[in-house]
Amino acid sequence: MTLKKNWEVIVIGGGPAGSTTARYIAEGDCEVLVIDGRDPIGTPLQCGELVPTNDEMRRLCPDVPDIDDLLQTPSSAISRKTSEMHLVPPSGKPLRYSFEGFMLNRVLHDEALVDLAKSKGVEYLVDSRVDSIDGNSVKLRDGREFSAKVIVGAGGHNDPLRRNFWNESSLKIPVKFVLMDGDFGDAVELHFGSMAPGGYAWMFPKKNGANIGVGIQNKFSRGKNLNDLTKDFVNRYDGNITFTGAGSLPMSGTITTFVKGNYVLVGDSAGMVLPSNGAGITIAMIGGRIAGQVISEHLKSGVPLSEFEIRWKKQMGKVMSNSKKAFIFGSYILRLPDWIINLIFNRFTKPFVWRSITCRNMFFIF
Numbered sequence: 044m045t046l047k048k049n050w051e052v053i054v055i056g057g058g059p060a061g062s063t064t065a066r067y068i069a070e071g072d073c074e075v076l077v078i079d080g081r082d083p084i085g086t087p088l089q090c091g092e093l094v095p096t097n098d099e100m101r102r103l104c105p106d107v108p109d110i111d112d113l114l115q116t117p118s119s120a121i122s123r124k125t126s127e128m129h130l131v132p133p134s135g136k137p138l139r140y141s142f143e144g145f146m147l148n149r150v151l152h153d154e155a156l157v158d159l160a161k162s163k164g165v166e167y168l169v170d171s172r173v174d175s176i177d178g179n180s181v182k183l184r185d186g187r188e189f190s191a192k193v194i195v196g197a198g199g200h201n202d203p204l205r206r207n208f209w210n211e212s213s214l215k216i217p218v219k220f221v222l223m224d225g226d227f228g229d230a231v232e233l234h235f236g237s238m239a240p241g242g243y244a245w246m247f248p249k250k251n252g253a254n255i256g257v258g259i260q261n262k263f264s265r266g267k268n269l270n271d272l273t274k275d276f277v278n279r280y281d282g283n284i285t286f287t288g289a290g291s292l293p294m295s296g297t298i299t300t301f302v303k304g305n306y307v308l309v310g311d312s313a314g315m316v317l318p319s320n321g322a323g324i325t326i327a328m329i330g331g332r333i334a335g336q337v338i339s340e341h342l343k344s345g346v347p348l349s350e351f352e353i354r355w356k357k358q359m360g361k362v363m364s365n366s367k368k369a370f371i372f373g374s375y376i377l378r379l380p381d382w383i384i385n386l387i388f389n390r391f392t393k394p395f396v397w398r399s400i401t402c403r404n405m406f407f408i409f
């Protein structure tokens with residue numbers, strides 16, 4: 044079947060942000076094509092695979108409506124449920140918190156988002172990389188060209204629309220991880236200190252193994268490289284490594300504007316990752332729903348695209364602002380020597396540490 048050339052909307056990238064945006068555009072009765080360089084979308088894995096449950100999301104993002112409509116994670120994409128999070132300083136003595144999370148099979152999760160969008164009428168073109176955007180025209184590497192009234196950049200941290208039409212830069216944190224076979228207990232662990240300068244290391248237990256990784260800020264790493272730090276951290280655990288992956292996370296929060304003319308950015312390309320904990324999947328989907336709804340209202344009844352930014356601020360402004368502040372504060376703390384970090388993680392600071400990780404105001408002021 045040959046694809047038609049002219050669309051109401053083209054979405055570049057079919058990850059959580061792009062597939063969710065497209066789903067809601069189609070639900071608003073507009074026609075939309077998603078173009079993605081991968082086939083299948085979601086592979087190879089680049090993720091720690093932890094998301095909050097829907098109930099936890101309602102607590103973390105209280106201004107976001109209708110979470111159950113947005114996040115319909117099928118049980119086939121959930122490796123296991125977790126109920127506890129440990130924040131671990133270099134001493135190894137954790138602060139323990141209740142936290143309801145899903146450990147995903149991220150590849151199946153992203154496939155499910157594609158299937159859901161397709162069921163609403165979204166068209167996909169995979170294995171097709173976007174090379175450039177010019178006016179209303181999207182040019183692929185293989186020479187094909189498509190056009191649309193609205194073009195969405197949901198291509199992740201290296202999105203071509205963002206690269207060519209926005210000059211604001213984001214802090215990107217390099218990340219490496221492995222999947223390991225074995226039994227790793229029940230709690231998800233975040234480790235802080237010199238094992239992950241300026242960032243954190245994680246061990247997230249899955250059904251028959253774990254996702255283990257490290258993310259750092261290069262400027263605080265004092266010559267240590269991410270490969271060595273990851274090897275050192277992974278060696279703390281026993282098991283067979285079955286997969287090795289890497290990626291990059293935008294960690295300076297959202298950029299100042301998501302909309303320029305008929306161009307719209309969403310997800311990682313717009314910085315929609317919570318810097319204090321690295322959560323990006325559900326946040327990209329929150330952004331995707333707002334973007335999709337506004338774009339279809341724009342096409343149907345002339346609502347300005349800039350309404351996307353207004354609704355995003357209403358739903359996520361406070362959470363993102365708290366998360367950015369916590370990240371900046373944390374960046375000062377996490378460059379200190381390990382013995383000071385050990386002192387800082389104590390039972391008196393425990394509630395403050397948790398509030399900062401979960402994007403609430405650290406000092407109970409609001």
Ligand SMILES: Cc1cc2nc3c(=O)[nH]c(=O)nc-3n(C[C@H](O)[C@H](O)[C@H](O)COP(=O)(O)OP(=O)(O)OC[C@H]3O[C@@H](n4cnc5c(N)ncnc54)[C@H](O)[C@@H]3O)c2cc1C
Pocket residue numbers: 055056057058059060061078079080081084085089090091092093094171172173174197198199200201202203218219220289290291292309310311312315316321322323324325327
């Ligand atoms: C190692 C790692 C671990 C992470 N762990 C977690 C975690 O545990 N929990 C969590 O919530 N978040 C985590 N994140 C963040 C999360 O993965 C992202 O925030 C989320 O995937 C953002 O979704 P997105 O749709 O914006 O971008 P992506 O998921 O990156 O999707 C972008 C899509 O665009 C496509 N694309 C890119 N450029 C082009 C192009 N030129 N042409 C065509 N297609 C293109 C790509 O193929 C891809 O499918 C992690 C990230 C990394 C790197």
